[in-house]
Amino acid sequence: MSSCDTNSESTGDTYYRIFKELLSSANIQINGNRPFDIRIKNPNIYKRIVQQGSLALGESYMDGWWECDQLDVFFHLALAAKLNQEMPKSYKDILYIIIGRLINFQSRSRSLIVGKEHYNLGNDLFRMMLDPYMQYSCGYWKDAKTLEEAQLAKMKMICDKLQLKPGMKLLDIGCGWGGLAAYAAENYGVSVTGITISTEQVLIGKERCAGLDVIILNQDYRDLNSKYDRIVSVGMFEHVGPTNYSTYFKIVSRNLNPDGLFLLQTIGCNRSEDYVDPWIEKYIFPNGRIPSIRYIGESSEPYLIVENWHSMGPHYDTTLMAWHERFIAAWPTLQHNYSEHFYRMFVFYLNACAGAFRARHLQLWQILFSIKGVEGGLHYLY
Known part of the structure; x- marks a missing residue:
């Protein structure tokens, strides 16, 4: 001892x-x-x-x-x-939960905080940690052996589930650095509009999608007012917040053509709670909330019909550990722009989240919606 x-x-x-x-x-x-x-x-x-x-x-x-x-x-x-x-839970955490039921922490003004504090951390960091398409969301590892293969498989799965065809108009809500938009335009011949509230993501997205039928906009989802054949949103719903869930699905349905499809990929929690981990809230994703099945079901029910619900949480464990490996390998280059305190924060974040998915404490869902229901239903091999 x-x-x-x-x-x-x-x-x-x-x-x-x-x-x-x-x-x-x-x-x-x-x-x-x-x-x-x-x-x-x-x-x-x-x-x-x-x-x-x-x-x-x-x-x-x-x-x-x-x-x-x-x-x-x-x-x-x-x-x-x-x-x-x-x-x-300290009294501060309890007070935050109570206040969160009264105040919209994901209002228009506050929604900009996560873009500034996390997604604008630096394109150098994300370029070196992520795959070439800079997918900052769960990959699909069924047949993949590398991070790049897993992210390509994820993007193909999304496009196939959406049944994209040449000439369709696709909206990507929370498009990140434009990787999925570029992939869909290149491989499926669709016209893509991507929106994000991160200025750094807009810069890379426009650069990545130059010459493609893709528009990348710095825009809040609440300002959307057009019609699309397909809508996709990957890793963005976690920043919407329970106060805005109903508004989010209403806006999606308003912008989706009557025979359109909407695919939502989001992290999920097992219980419908207002509690959020205070460390993640403070250092990683300010104002973020993880939705439950009940929250998603109740808020989408008036506007959309669920066609397919795919649970793939264990794939996020593998994705996070791949990011961690790449982050560690890149640190000798990155350390000139970031502090040791930041290094320990990011290592803690990636490993804590990996452990949470491995323990099935957190889930990852791909949910496919339609406006009025697809006759005969949709069937996938994923």
Whole structure:
């Protein structure tokens, strides 16, 4: 037993004992020898985490207070054991939940925050971490062996599900850096309009799609007012928020032709809760919310009919670990533009999310909708 363990137990440190018992229920040891055990660098961590919960867990890692060789496994074990339900929620978190029911955190003005603070982090970072099409969403790994193959397979699957044909007009809500728009225009002969609220994404998107039948706009989805044969939205719905779900689906239906199809790809949660992880909220995706099946069903029901619901959460675990591998490999080049604190934040983020998908704490759904129902239904081999 390490001196840190001995001193903590000999003094009857209540915070240490609580934290140790919590981790033990997930088969994780303090200062253990396994790669998923945590090594404590600052003994003040016990009080900090017990009092402040998951926010302190992430912040103390960013501060270098603890280490773990396999963070993804640590989070898989912790979430599989439902330690997140045991972690305390500070009064600030509870107050935030209450306020969130009264205030629209994803209003027009506040929706710009995530574009500024996350998607505008730097094109150098995302170019080196992502695949050549810069797909910042889950890939499809059924037959893929590399990140590029997985993202190409994902884009092909989306286009096939939408039954794209030459001459169709496709709207991409939250188009990112224009990768899917370019792929659809190049391979399916469709005319694409992509919208995003990130200025950095617009720059790359226009560059990528130059010479193609693609328009990339810096625009809020609430300003859409046209008609399209097909609509797609990948990895954007997480930023819409429960207050705006009904508005979102109403706008989609208003902009979709009567015989059109809409494909939504979104991360999903298992329970309909207002709670959001405070560390993710503060450092990664400000104002983000993960929808549940009930939230999606209730808000889309007045406007759209579900044709197909595809659950593929485990594919996100593989995607995130591929991003992590590329991020680590690129760090010697990136470190000149980013701090060590940022490095630890991003490593924590990628591994925590991978562990969450591996534990099935988070889900990934592709949902295909129509306006009035497709006669005979739609059948896919995916």
